[in-house]
Amino acid sequence: MSKTEESKISLEERQRLQSLSIMEEQAFGEGYLYIAGLDEVGRGPIAGPVVAAAVILPQGFLLPGVNDSKKLSVNKREKLSGEIKKQALAWSIAAINPPYLDRINILNATRQAMGLAVKHLTLEPDYLLIDALELKDIPIPQSAVIKGDSLSISIACASIIAKVERDELMQNMDRVYPGYNFSRHKGYATREHLEHLFGKGPCPLHRQSFEPVKSILSGGPSTQQASLFADDIKLLPSN
Numbered sequence: 001m002s003k004t005e006e007s008k009i010s011l012e013e014r015q016r017l018q019s020l021s022i023m024e025e026q027a028f029g030e031g032y033l034y035i036a037g038l039d040e041v042g043r044g045p046i047a048g049p050v051v052a053a054a055v056i057l058p059q060g061f062l063l064p065g066v067n068d069s070k071k072l073s074v075n076k077r078e079k080l081s082g083e084i085k086k087q088a089l090a091w092s093i094a095a096i097n098p099p100y101l102d103r104i105n106i107l108n109a110t111r112q113a114m115g116l117a118v119k120h121l122t123l124e125p126d127y128l129l130i131d132a133l134e135l136k137d138i139p140i141p142q143s144a145v146i147k148g149d150s151l152s153i154s155i156a157c158a159s160i161i162a163k164v165e166r167d168e169l170m171q172n173m174d175r176v177y178p179g180y181n182f183s184r185h186k187g188y189a190t191r192e193h194l195e196h197l198f199g200k201g202p203c204p205l206h207r208q209s210f211e212p213v214k215s216i217l218s219g220g221p222s223t224q225q226a227s228l229f230a231d232d233i234k235l236l237p238s239n
Contacts, residue, residue: 009064017062020153023145027127028059032141034089036118036125037154040110041069041162045187046197046210047180048170049095050106052113053162054121056089057154063087066156068149069163081164084157090123093165102209111135131155177203 009017027035034056042050065072065080072080085091094116096109104112115135118125128135128142129152135142148155167186174183179200185193187205197206197213206213 009062013064014062017064017066017153020066020151020156021061023129023143023152024057024059024061024154027129032127034123034125035127035129035154036090036121037129037148037152037156037158038114038117038135039131039149039155039159039162040113041159041166042187043106043110045207046189046193046213047098047182047187047203047206048173049097049166050101050109050113051093051095051162051166051169052110052117053091053093053158053165054114054117054125055084055091055154055157055161056121056123056125057084057157058087058089061087061153063157066153066160068156069159070149072160074167077160077164080157081161084161088157090121091161092117092120092122093161094120095166095169098205098207102207105209106207111137129154131159173205177205 024035036054036056038052038054040050040052042048063080063083065076066084069077094113096104096113101109111133114130114133115138118128118135118138118140125140128138128140129148130142130144131148132144132146134144145152145155149159150156170186171183174181180196180203181192182205187193194212197216202208202213202216208214208217
């Protein structure tokens with residue numbers, strides 16, 4: 001961000017972003033140079049991949065509007081994702097898809113996606129800020145931050161990129177597997193999705209270890225459970 005653009009940030013927004021950057025500034029103060037924020041999107045859906053993003057930001061990074069991706073509109077996320085990619089020192093995306101996701105379970109798939117995202121960064125990070133998880137197989141100093149996408153600007157940026165990339169992927173999958181409306185619900189267990197699932201049966205994108213997909217494939221009762229209804233709410237290119 002240029003000095004002119006930075007000067008246009010309101011005092012309130014500047015203070016919010018500085019508060020969101022406390023963990024990064026502490027790490028910079030301890031001598032770390034390349035701090036990577038990591039987050040994932042897609043642990044809950046019954047179809048599609050879990051996608052992880054890793055982002056290394058320059059010290060003093062300020063981009064108005066950056067926040068937990070769940071708090072942002074689609075248009076806002078897409079705009080911010082592009083700006084984050086332009087200003088980041090490095091970023092990377094990785095995805096783990098069914099049926100491999102089902103074989104190793106969703107938690108291990110999430111960790112593996114995060115590990116791949118770190119591995120494919122063009123800069124080697126010397127510190128990791130990770131949303132909620134530890135990556136014990138990666139010998140890099142790290143912190144697991146509960147609700148990290150609301151507390152760390154690096155994790156928030158990773159959450160935005162991961163969300164935008166996964167949404168785009170699911171929109172593309174709508175053309176590959178028509179009739180499920182993946183572009184609308186992104187694989188989450190909405191009422192619409194479940195109606196299509198029970199009507200058409202699962203496709204290769206569905207997670208065979210998740211209910212109700214598992215019961216359908218095993219010949220179990222084809223009843224739609226209200227508790228499953230959620231609100232409507234590749235390794236991929238990296239830089």
